[in-house]
Amino acid sequence: MTLDAKILSMLREADETGITSASLATKTGSNAAAVSQRVVELCRLGYDIESTPHLGYRFLSAPDLLHADDLVSRLSPNRIVGRDIQVFQETSSTNDVVEKLARDGVAEGVVVFAESQTKGRGRMGRKWLSPPGRGLWFSVLLRPLMPPSSVTQLTIAAATAVARAVRVETGLALQIKWPNDILIHGKKAVGILTELSAELDQVRYVVIGIGVDVNITEFPAELAEIATSLSAAAGKNFIRAEIAAAILRELDTDYARVTRGEFAALAEEWEQQCVTLGQRVQIHIGDRTVAGRAESLDNDGALLLRTDYGHLERIVGGDVVLEK
Ligand code: BTN
Numbered sequence: 565m566t567l568d569a570k571i572l573s574m575l576r577e578a579d580e581t582g583i584t585s586a587s588l589a590t591k592t593g594s595n596a597a598a599v600s601q602r603v604v605e606l607c608r609l610g611y612d613i614e615s616t617p618h619l620g621y622r623f624l625s626a627p628d629l630l631h632a633d634d635l636v637s638r639l640s641p642n643r644i645v646g647r648d649i650q651v652f653q654e655t656s657s658t659n660d661v662v663e664k665l666a667r668d669g670v671a672e673g674v675v676v677f678a679e680s681q682t683k684g685r686g687r688m689g690r691k692w693l694s695p696p697g698r699g700l701w702f703s704v705l706l707r708p709l710m711p712p713s714s715v716t717q718l719t720i721a722a723a724t725a726v727a728r729a730v731r732v733e734t735g736l737a738l739q740i741k742w743p744n745d746i747l748i749h750g751k752k753a754v755g756i757l758t759e760l761s762a763e764l765d766q767v768r769y770v771v772i773g774i775g776v777d778v779n780i781t782e783f784p785a786e787l788a789e790i791a792t793s794l795s796a797a798a799g800k801n802f803i804r805a806e807i808a809a810a811i812l813r814e815l816d817t818d819y820a821r822v823t824r825g826e827f828a829a830l831a832e833e834w835e836q837q838c839v840t841l842g843q844r845v846q847i848h849i850g851d852r853t854v855a856g857r858a859e860s861l862d863n864d865g866a867l868l869l870r871t872d873y874g875h876l877e878r879i880v881g882g883d884v885v886l887e888k
Contacts, residue, residue: 565636567594567602572637575613575623582614582622628697628779628803630677638809645704645816647673654696656683658703659759659773665705666761666769672707675812684775686755688883692775693787700776700808704815707769708823712762715770716865716880717830719744719758721822722772724834725814726754730776733810734794734802742840742858742867742884751792753777774811778804831861840884845869849882858884 565573570592574583589596603613603621610627626634632649639646648670655661655678662676678701684692694701706718723744730746730753731738739747746754757773777793779801795801821830835841840858847854847869856871867879 565641566633567592567598568606568631568633569636570594571599571602571606572611572623572634575621576637578621578623580622582620584620586620588621626803626805628801628805630679630700630805630808632677634805635677635809635812638805639812639816643812643816644673645706645819646675646812647671648675650674650676652676652678654678654680654682657681657685657773658701659685659757659771662703662705662771662773663759663761666707666771670705672705672769674705675702677702677808685757686775687757687881692755692757693777693780693784693791694775695780697804698780699778699793700774700804700811702808703771703773705769705771706819708767708819710767711765712760712767713880714864715758715760715762715767716743717822717827718770718772718819718865719756720834720861720865721818721827721830722756722758722774722815724830724837725818726756726774726776726811727837728833729810729814730754730794730807733807734798736794736797738837739839740834740837741886742838743865743881747839748792748794748797751790753792753794753797772815776807776811778802778807827863827865831865835861839886840867844887846885846887847879847882848885849879854879855887 574591585596589599607613612624614622630651632651635649658676658678680696681694681701684694686692723740727738727746736748744756745752755775760770761768779795780793783791843858845858856869859868859870862868869877869879871877
């Protein structure tokens with residue numbers, strides 16, 4: 565942990581009581597002068613930290629920006645997801661940045677955020693709107709020991725983790741549309757893009773890209789009917805770092821569940837929030853469309869669809885349209 569991350573973590577822990585400069589220096593393994601210099605710098609970034617000569621420091625508030633040390637300070641020490649966090653002001657797509665890190669041999673768990681993306685992309689080659697400072701646009705690198713056919717488990721785990729974190733942080737009622745759209749009142753607020761590199765029977769790496777529309781107030785006309793944001797649904801803005809940290813914590817928990825072979829329990833949680841199961845759906849897979857009733861998930865997270873011809877078809881990807 566950097567000194568900034570340690571300072572923020574100790575200040576949060578000290579809460580309203582605050583912490584003396586000497587004790588903050590000891591606890592961070594530093595000295596009073598260095599701590600004071602970093603606190604000035606954090607205040608310059610917009611952190612509101614009260615500093616009084618005798619009482620020491622008290623944390624009042626954080627600005628609505630993504631700061632790697634701040635995010636690290638909100639996570640537990642023994643984590644895989646968020647082991648290393650990088651924040652870019654602007655990038656093409658965080659999935660591309662993480663993919664490059666993966667090709668360079670970086671260990672799993674690294675997370676890359678961007679305040680904005682110039683080429684944010686969604687599933688099926690769609691664009692993903694990523695305006696500066698309004699959402700969470702980030703990607704996670706994983707290196708699971710699993711065959712490519714099981715990677716849908718990770719997408720299901722990611723959707724379950726994000727939904728849990730967002731629900732706890734915002735109190736909003738969310739639904740999941742297979743495989744990984746998170747909806748509020750039927751409109752999409754979160755999208756997940758899973759990309760992978762694999763050999764025939766073993767995954768090399770998986771990049772999970774997550775876009776959360778947090779404080780977007782206006783959508784372009786073509787999205788207005790189908791997209792929403794957490795702030796639009798709740799009628800108030802949210803502090804993105806709080807939501808980001810909650811998501812990373814839940815992703816870490818659920819990734820561990822998948823790697824321990826506990827997918828069944830996760831799938832159950834996912835199924836409880838899913839609007840797709842039990843419904844008549846049309847699924848567009850490339851230029852093919854299959855119609856039927858979405859029955860359940862299989863052990864790999866694929867959707868089992870009872871087609872109109874009575875067959876049970878295993879679907880690993882596609883665009884789902886719920887039939888009215
Ligand atoms: C979808 O189509 O629903 C998936 C959208 C995924 C968007 C996120 S934003 C962060 C990451 N970088 C990208 O370019 N896409 C994903």
